[in-house]
């Protein structure tokens with residue numbers, strides 16, 4: 001049995017050396033293959049550039065090999081961007097594409113033994129790959145890249161529930177969501193409320209939160225799906241993961257959006273209204289964050305919120321140190 005107070009110990013760790021270092025690597029422009037961290041020196045340099053807590057950086061690196069660090073890679077709002085943006089694109093010319101993204105992911109795995117690769121939804125819609133292949137191409141790439149889990153975005157319903165269920169039949173990774181009810185739909189047996197990944201000696205709980213479909217998804221495309229309050233649903237899932245499932249850390253894959261001025265629930269409000277979450281990885285608002293945002297949760301502990309832009313232009317990374 002895990003000690004009951006493991007939750008408290010974990011949550012106290014940030015003050016005592018538990019470090020979450022987040023940094024985003026921009027793909028080099030106009031290259032067919034991204035040059036990942038080719039040397040330890042370069043890795044250290046990139047870490048240092050984030051303004052991380054410098055004295056612990058060598059331990060961050062060393063701990064990865066001792067299975068006490070989990071390096072979480074994440075994407076969101078991929079939007080079927082299998083190819084790089086056209087060279088003439090005014091903003092992202094030549095950037096992105098699965099060749100670069102795969103190379104980068106591979107490079108990160110070479111440097112870190114304990115990793116997770118997660119996605120926060122809106123995998124589909126945006127290029128002819130989706131229109132022609134209905135999402136199979138994106139899912140097959142994610143299988144090859146070795147994604148550990150994903151969640152649902154609003155655009156993932158663009159071909160309707162039946163076709164989404166069919167295309168997710170190709171996925172070799174679980175798709176998690178805890179605030180939609182799928183009873184009686186084709187997705188009922190496919191979407192899991194949460195999963196537990198054993199990474200080295202650590203148990204990492206992963207759940208997902210989806211946005212209110214009202215006004216975003218046509219009724220006929222999400223027929224039978226019932227939206228529920230993300231705060232309550234996520235808290236229930238997190239409580240289960242931390243107590244019954246004895247997880248050392250809990251990650252929420254969110255497609256709620258990073259931050260809104262009004263009352264609409266977002267990642268920062270979710271972080272503040274709950275307790276027990278360690279990391280919220282987000283999507284939907286296509287927010288490029290330079291660093292994970294620390295937010296005080298309902299019990300005064302720190303939860304980090306991150307998002308990695310969109311279109312596979314960035315690979316988000318957060319190192320969880322235990």
Ligand SMILES: [Zn+2]
Pocket residue numbers: 122153154155255283284285
């Ligand atoms: Zn979205």
